[in-house]
Amino acid sequence: MKEYDVIVAGGGLGGLTAGVILAKEGMNVCVIEQHSIVGGCLQSFRRGDHILDTGMHYVGSLDKGQTMHQYFKYMGIVDRLNLQKLDEEGFDYFHFNDGSTFRHAMGYERFIETLAAEYPDERENIKNVCRLINRVGRTISPEVLRRGKISDGGIDYISISAFEQIARHIKSERLQHAMAGNCKLYAGNKLTTSLYEYGMITHSNIEGAYAFTDGSQQLADLLAEQIKTHGGEVRLNAKLAKIHLNANRVESVELASGEMLRAKWVISSLHPSQTFALLENNTTYKRAFFTRINSLENTYGLFTTYLTLKPNSVRYVNQNHYMFNGTDAWSTTADYKGHNISSTLLCMQPNANSEYTNVVTLLTPMSLTQCQDWANSHVGQRSNEYREFKQSFSEAVIDFVSQYYPTLRGSIDKIYTATPLTYRDYTSTPDGSAYGIRKDCRNPLVTMIPTRTRIANLLLTGQSVNIHGCLGTTITSALTCAEIVGTEYLAKKIGNA
Ligand SMILES: Cc1cc2nc3c(=O)[nH]c(=O)nc-3n(C[C@H](O)[C@H](O)[C@H](O)COP(=O)(O)OP(=O)(O)OC[C@H]3O[C@@H](n4cnc5c(N)ncnc54)[C@H](O)[C@@H]3O)c2cc1C
Numbered sequence: 001m002k003e004y005d006v007i008v009a010g011g012g013l014g015g016l017t018a019g020v021i022l023a024k025e026g027m028n029v030c031v032i033e034q035h036s037i038v039g040g041c042l043q044s045f046r047r048g049d050h051i052l053d054t055g056m057h058y059v060g061s062l063d064k065g066q067t068m069h070q071y072f073k074y075m076g077i078v079d080r081l082n083l084q085k086l087d088e089e090g091f092d093y094f095h096f097n098d099g100s101t102f103r104h105a106m107g108y109e110r111f112i113e114t115l116a117a118e119y120p121d122e123r124e125n126i127k128n129v130c131r132l133i134n135r136v137g138r139t140i141s142p143e144v145l146r147r148g149k150i151s152d153g154g155i156d157y158i159s160i161s162a163f164e165q166i167a168r169h170i171k172s173e174r175l176q177h178a179m180a181g182n183c184k185l186y187a188g189n190k191l192t193t194s195l196y197e198y199g200m201i202t203h204s205n206i207e208g209a210y211a212f213t214d215g216s217q218q219l220a221d222l223l224a225e226q227i228k229t230h231g232g233e234v235r236l237n238a239k240l241a242k243i244h245l246n247a248n249r250v251e252s253v254e255l256a257s258g259e260m261l262r263a264k265w266v267i268s269s270l271h272p273s274q275t276f277a278l279l280e281n282n283t284t285y286k287r288a289f290f291t292r293i294n295s296l297e298n299t300y301g302l303f304t305t306y307l308t309l310k311p312n313s314v315r316y317v318n319q320n321h322y323m324f325n326g327t328d329a330w331s332t333t334a335d336y337k338g339h340n341i342s343s344t345l346l347c348m349q350p351n352a353n354s355e356y357t358n359v360v361t362l363l364t365p366m367s368l369t370q371c372q373d374w375a376n377s378h379v380g381q382r383s384n385e386y387r388e389f390k391q392s393f394s395e396a397v398i399d400f401v402s403q404y405y406p407t408l409r410g411s412i413d414k415i416y417t418a419t420p421l422t423y424r425d426y427t428s429t430p431d432g433s434a435y436g437i438r439k440d441c442r443n444p445l446v447t448m449i450p451t452r453t454r455i456a457n458l459l460l461t462g463q464s465v466n467i468h469g470c471l472g473t474t475i476t477s478a479l480t481c482a483e484i485v486g487t488e489y490l491a492k493k494i495g496n497a
Helices: 013-024 067-074 108-118 120-140 142-146 162-169 173-179 195-208 217-229 272-277 287-295 368-374 384-402 420-427 469-485 487-495
Strands: 002-009 029-032 044-047 050-053 083-085 092-095 101-104 210-212 233-235 240-246 249-255 260-268 301-309 320-324 343-348 359-366 412-418 458-460
Touching: 002 013, 013 029, 013 217, 013 469, 029 217, 029 260, 050 301, 050 359, 067 142, 067 195, 067 469, 067 487, 101 108, 101 195, 108 120, 108 173, 120 142, 120 162, 120 173, 120 195, 142 487, 162 173, 162 195, 195 469, 217 233, 240 260, 260 469, 272 287, 272 458, 301 384, 301 420, 343 384, 359 368, 359 384, 368 384, 368 420, 384 412, 458 469, 469 487
Parallel strands: 002 029, 002 260, 029 233, 092 320, 260 458
Antiparallel strands: 044 050, 083 210, 092 101, 240 249, 249 260, 301 359, 301 412, 320 343, 343 359
């Protein structure tokens, strides 16, 4: 039986960043990924000459000296990423159906002035919310790392409601929605979203937001390459099937092929309900624990409409556009021509050496229940009704977006789509959830999953633990790896890289 220091299950961002950290710190690491390609939600795929991204359209805190930049610097990949900075004057635009449009600008001063230009009486109120956002974001800053911590005080904000804090400071309801206009980026919910989630993600984008030129697969590939450079292995077509326990330790893991592997530590980046479902000979966890883990709500999924465009028909614009079917940024229910389209986020893909984009991606929240009729089918074996559903939904999305962007339809060459079922089948995420387990500020300790488990050498990572997204998942990997190599040591290594 092959033996390693650490086996990491899952080759998405969570598994790969954990793999790089531990390989760099001298451990003999093996990342096992069920598919023939690494990346999970970072995967890009080709349709004709076009590169389409699964689930990573923009990333914050990527300017020099900022948190994400510092992590990627430590991982040895920052100078090799092919990135496009988003528009400092307005990287996110929010269009509501009362005709109002707002934008988030980069840098706190610009952010405040842009919104205060329309709401001069609220300048101080906007500043107050920004102070909160900044305070949350700074809990994971490079200065914190250099002090020997990965996160300093973030926990204080997980039980505070983002919606209530915004409403406490901002008088205008319109402006409240503009402040939270990016909430679809974290499946924002008025009742459950914490100041931690809102602050962390909003701060990172205000600091320095970038998109991947020619797709996000490059990030996964560079991380996998770093694992190998530092002596680790990335095994593809290697599906974790069972975690064999002996008392409260993992003795071995079994792949779907039947092959057994052994390691001092096992880290799973799979959804926690899936990780725990794989335990064999469990005597540590009681049935009530499994019931609790399995009953945690997942965030909604996304219906993705990929538009490949006629050559040189759409100039690339380094902005994202959120379009709302109403005036409530947080709402997830709204009827649009018989379809539940509450909002759609439009992202353009930057292409190297071209002022034109050839792919526009439209992301629309969708619960798995909307495609429940086909829940028992799998990719490649679905019915005509499913294809018709996808076609009619994508037409409705394009129609909806055309209200704000009337020339788009005329530039479309081909349309491709993915539903929450597609994500479920490719990444194995329950419910095809986009961001994993929904965190609830009213019940934070139940919904925040610790990196440590009660199995002594089994750790968790990935987007369902702590916080999702590029930044959140990477920070979580550091927290997980710190359980093995020590927090102060690792934080200082990353902070001083
Ligand atoms: C449509 C969409 C858009 C998004 N946009 C953004 C964005 O713009 N910016 C941002 O920061 N974040 C974005 N996110 C979120 C971000 O993509 C995720 O938070 C992050 O990539 C999750 O990484 P992960 O490793 O936790 O999970 P995943 O990417 O799901 O990776 C899990 C991996 O584990 C593998 N796996 C599963 N089961 C097994 C098994 N039994 N054995 C072996 N391998 C297994 C899967 O194949 C997969 O490769 C988006 C997500 C979606 C869905």
